[in-house]
Amino acid sequence: MSLPLLTFVVIIYLSIVGWLTVKAYKGTVSTADYMVAGRQIHPFVMAMSYGATFISTSAIVGFGGAAAVFGMSLLWLTVLTIFVGVFVAFVFFGRRTRVMGLNLNAHTFPEFIGLRFQSRTLQGLAGLLIFVAMPLYASVVLMGGAKFIAQILSVNYNAALFFLTVIVAVYVVMGGLKGVMYTDAFQGSVMFAGMLILLFFTYWKMGGVIDAHQKLTDMADIAVSIFGAQGHTGWTSFPTLGSPFWVTVVTTMVMGVGIGVLAQPQLIVRFMTVKSNRELNRAVLIGGVFVLVAVGVAFIVGALSNVYFYYMNPETAGKISLVAANKNVEEIIPLYISKAMPQWFTAIFTITMLSAAMSTLSSQFHAMGTSLGRDIYEKWLRKSGNSVLITKAGIIFTIMLSYFFAWGLPLFFDGGTAIIARGTAIFFGICAAAFLPLYFGAIYSRRITKFAAFTGFTAGTIISFFWLFFVHDKVSGPMMICKAVFGVNSLAEGTIWAAVDPLVIGLPVSALITLATAFAGKQLPKEHVEKCFHGIGK
Structure with a gap:
């Protein structure tokens, strides 16, 4: 790796990010500017920010590495994220959220929910869940970026982690959501170009699209000999129905992310940053194309990396990607880039990875900071103070928390666990x-009560955490809580339920409870409901 070339590229990249941050800082004069970007964002900026926030190093490094293990079956996640994560999200959720958020003058997703149901408690609890759970997601994104930097530069992981965290912290604290979205648009553009170039070079190196896929298909026997007991049938086919691999791919990877995207607080708030539904309509195509390239390429390249390591790289001849990377899933994509790609591209792709990490992390830190500062401290606890200043303090605190998790997670989970992909999906x-049942009810039902929203939220939260800590063995085992209480790694140990994602249990139960109690409790005032829905459908 040419350090002078990389240094030159990184300096230019950080200079552009710095300029955009300063521009946003100068244009941030109000709470609305800092939290919802003044509600005047251009559709291109909104779409690219949405996509860049959604697609992070967890998608490229984490899920790309997972594709090297599970194969191209993960491409179904690409299909679901485009249809659900972009089309359904923008058209059926985004339009109503934008109008209702403006009617309520909401600045965050928890505030949107709290104002809709006239409940400070619900707003505070939603903010608390984001503050407690999102550091896990932020930490695995940090891990993905730091692992890539450490591999490419041959530096210590902890040093790379510290470097990445500090850079993101500076421009998030300064620019607010305007700074986040401006830099997201730039970073998303870099990611789009970098992923296209990666796909081109991968197919070129492997003799073209047809030859590359045929070689991977011909490796099916190798996959079955290694992973056959878990249901693997080859890197270009789907795992055996009902097998552990099938359950993981379908419930954790595809459904966990493909459906969960609809209820992501850091994405929902972007619907409230544009001035009209026309901007949302224009953003659909941009967002769909971006997700297709950013996600699809990572899964294709991840699976095809097996061909490179097994047949084309003398150092790893006869080894699949997982073995070549010393059974560390998160090391597969960085290792492939460093070994298979030319030096000049490695420098370019380093910027791609920085963009993927920084764009998502900035939005996560902003969401966590506003949850702590505005939703919990100012609204739920009714403490007075400067909202922006308190939010900045919240951002700094959550950055430190996420950094600590990113440092500690590799110590508890082995490399073959696919920490980044699983952490994201969880x-x-x-x-x-x-959030999803009450969010859907909030924007579509005029009669859903505060009681129904609260019970659905509570049930979904409790069941999800219980399933994680006591049933889902990939988490309950390393966490050792179930072991300490019941003497086993999972209450479902030895059964297929131990591999089932919490979403499969938590979402249906939450939805059923929300529906069953939809009309229970006191109805919200008619004039408030009419205010919420004013202008929706126009």
Whole structure:
């Protein structure tokens, strides 16, 4: 790796990020500017910010590495994220959220929920869940970026982690959501170009699209000999129905992220940053194309890396990607880039990875900071103070917390666990179980009560955490809480339920309870409901 070339590229990149941050800082004069970007964001900026926030190093490094293990079956996640995460989200959720958020003058997702149901407690609890659970997601994104930097530069992981955290912290604290979205748009553009170039070079190196996929298909016997007991049938086919691999791919990877995206607080708030539904309509195509490239390429390249390591790289001949990376899933993509790609591209892709990490992390830190500062401290606890200043303090605190998790997680989970991909899917699943039923009810039902929203939220949250700590063995085992209480790693040990994602249990239960109690409790005032829905459908 040419350090002078990399240094030159990074300096230019950080200079542009710095300029955009200063520009946003100068244009941030109000709470609305800091929290919802003044509600005047251009559709291109909104779409790219949404996509860049959604697609992070967890998608490229984490899920790309997971694709090297599970194969191209993960491409179903690409299909689901485009249809659900972009089309359904923008058209069926985004339009109503934008109008209702403006009617209520909401600045955050928990505030949106709290104002809709006239409940400071619900706003505070939603903010608390974000503050407690999102550091897990932020930490695995930090891990992905730091692992890539450490591999490419041959530096210590902890040093790379510290470097990445400090850079993101500076521009998030300064620019607010305006700074986040401006830099997201730039970073998303870099990611889009970098992923396209990566796909081109991968196919070129492997003799073209047809030859590359045929070689991978011909490796099916190798996959079955290694992972066959868990249901693997080859890197270009789906795992055996009902097998542990099938359960993981379908419930954790595909459903966990593909459905959970609808209830992501840091994404929902972006619907409230544009001035009209026309901007949302224009953003659908941009967001769909971006997700197709950013997610699809990572899964294709991850799976095809097996061809490179097994047949094309003399150092790893006869080894699949997982073995070549010393059974560390998160090391597969960084290792492939450093070994298979030319030096000049490695420098470019380093910027791609920085963009992927920084764009998502900035939004996460902003969401966690506003949850702590505005939703919990100012609204739930009714403490007075400067909202922006308190939010900045919250951002700094959550950055430190996420950094601590990113440092500690590798110590508890072995490299073959796919920490980054699973951590992402787990957070998405928790949000879906806790938020999605009440969020859907909030924007579509005029009669849903505060009681129904609260019971659905509570049920989804409790069930998700119980399933994580006591049933889902990939988490309950390393956490050792179940072991300490019941003497086993999982209450479902030895059964297929131990591999089932919490989303599969938590979301249906939350939805059923919300529906069953939809009309229970005191109805909200008619004039308030009419205010919420004013202008929706126009």
